[in-house]
Amino acid sequence: MRISFDGVFIHGISQYSVSEIPEDGYLKDFDIAVDIIQKQHPNPYRFHSKESITKKIDSLRTIVKKDPSYTNLLIHNPTRIIGDGHSNFSADSNYFEDVLSSIYFFPLQIYVHNNELYVNGDNPYHIEVGSQILEINNVTAPDLLKAVPKAADGNIKVEDVDLPFYIPFILKNHPQDFTLKYKTLTGENKTAKLSGIQYPRFYYEAKHAILPIDLISESYGIYGYKIDADTYYLSIKSFSYDESFFYERLKKYFQEIKDLSSKKLIIDIRNNSGGAISNVPLLYSFIAKDKSFNNEYQYATKVVDIKYTDYLVDPQTNRYYSDKDIADQNNFMRQRFDKAEKGDYYFGNSRLDNTYIKNYPRDGLFFDGKVIVLTNNHTFSAATYFASLFKSEKRGEIVGKETGSCSNFTTAAWFLTYRLPNTKAVISIPRTEIFFNNNDKENVSNCKGVIPDHTISSNDFLTSLKAHKDPELEYSLTLFFKK
Incomplete structure (x- = not known):
């Protein structure tokens, strides 16, 4: 169940x-x-x-x-x-x-x-x-x-x-x-x-509710199809994939977009809860306007060691952590985070992420037509970074709702899981923060999600709902028609 x-x-x-x-x-x-x-x-x-x-x-x-x-x-x-x-x-x-x-x-x-x-x-x-x-x-x-x-x-x-x-x-x-x-x-x-x-x-x-309309990509994770002669729809519900698998799926769909000579693309990242941040620039590389683009993020934390050691469990096996497990976790973080000269932060060093590429190259199958991205409050974590990158690069327009996590940073990357002794409820705590696009690590406090360029009016929403259609998708098609 x-x-x-x-x-x-x-x-x-x-x-x-x-x-x-x-x-x-x-x-x-x-x-x-x-x-x-x-x-x-x-x-x-x-x-x-x-x-x-x-x-x-x-x-x-x-x-x-x-x-x-x-x-x-x-x-x-x-x-x-x-x-x-x-x-x-x-x-x-x-x-x-x-x-x-x-x-x-x-x-x-x-x-x-x-x-x-x-x-x-x-x-x-x-x-x-x-x-x-x-x-x-x-x-x-x-x-x-x-x-x-x-x-x-x-x-x-x-x-x-x-x-x-x-x-x-x-x-x-x-x-x-x-x-x-x-x-x-x-x-x-x-x-x-x-x-x-x-x-x-x-x-x-x-x-059996009407909304959301797109249920097939909820099961497939990544799914694309032709909407009309000029428009292609690509839904991506997660970035939690092996990079090789993710690239193969993207290559398949962008080859199809090229073969169809599509001129307009809708990328749907509503309900995308995030995943591997290294997959974000990989996706963007298929729509980048320039031969390369800035892909900058940095990990930071105020707590390197595990300071609360009781009730820790492996979320995959439900096995409680041993003293060796805790020591191994501490050693992993100590080797990959260095204390800043000023302030309370530890920042990730060069050992942390061997997939990090700051000056990211455009993919050979890149699409250079018009692009709209769909977001909502469940566009989260790495998915918010994609929306943020899309907006900062001025690649197109965003339709929908504000993302649920901050546009300039978020918490993520490695989690500690505790099973509480009386109710067996589970509390999961991220170990670091991640800052996007060279933001001020010490003073980021003004958190706003990525704000869409277009939101759906109540009248347009009701019109689509009664017709059993997707409000954001219908609006995006109209927006393409106007341009």
Whole structure:
């Protein structure tokens, strides 16, 4: 069974129950997670002062203390307030499957656009696709959005969330039935009584929602096809590939683009969570205007050694780290990071990345026509670097939403994984920050994602949604036509 929580997919067969967790176990694990963040994160106070974060942590801790439960710990975990989209707190699959089987989910699929909630699929209640959701069980749409945990850097506002999944967790008492207030397409306000559905049906409905349209590349990772005589669509959902494999796939599609004599290209990196940063310039080399381009990034951290050693596990095997594993990890970092003459930072040296090429050459199969890139809040990490590089090189225009991670730097590269002793929940902490395009490493604090050149109006969005079409893709085709 595949379970999603806070953007992390976990697998498992239920073997034990949350009833086995002692009541004080939730608060103990919360405190351990706080200690891990404070000691191990490469820069936990990048966006908020220590005093501000301490105050927010105390507030979250009070919530968990008042209602010690598995879902309450997950929703109010301490990683959500430091402004690092890579730090993650996820459920143990065995415990969480027990939770899933005991609750009822909201029966309508929802898509968030311009901070408004829209019905995103056919349903037995005959509520029209595109109807705007105003309230659920007397909780307003803005309050529902505010309550959902969001993975983003800094204070980037995120609306690309799996809201229907979170609704039973953020409403009081995990209701079995829902009272919905909504606005029809003709502007009439209505109320409906809806019955909750269990997780298997919810999972089915989620797969049959209208948006997102592009599901095939979610499975393939990289997928391209001809849209019309002049236009080619290339979707890339990850940079987490072996470089040789990634190059072979790109070569295949760009050869096809050349054979078709395509003049326009849409590169879709929505929902691309990142991966190997060395694959970013590789992709850009196929669309570079000049014979070479500037590809500059640098790793840095304030914490070289593993300072919190308890509960460390290998995420592939779930085996706890030995003293030798920890020593090996420390030696790896010490050999590859040097202390700066000034400040608290350690910066990556020449041993760190043998794939790094600053003056990157254009590929022989390069495409020199018009290019549009599609982004959203789930365009993250290395994918954000691609959008940033595309924009700084002025290669074309970006359509969609602000990326979820910063345009000038992000956290990533090597992760430490801890399995907490009471709830078996997992906290994952990145070991470094990565700075793009020669940004000031010591003073980067103003975090904005890559801002698109064009966003989709609510009217254009609704027109595409009702027609079962992709709003950003439809807008991009229109944009090409105008130029």
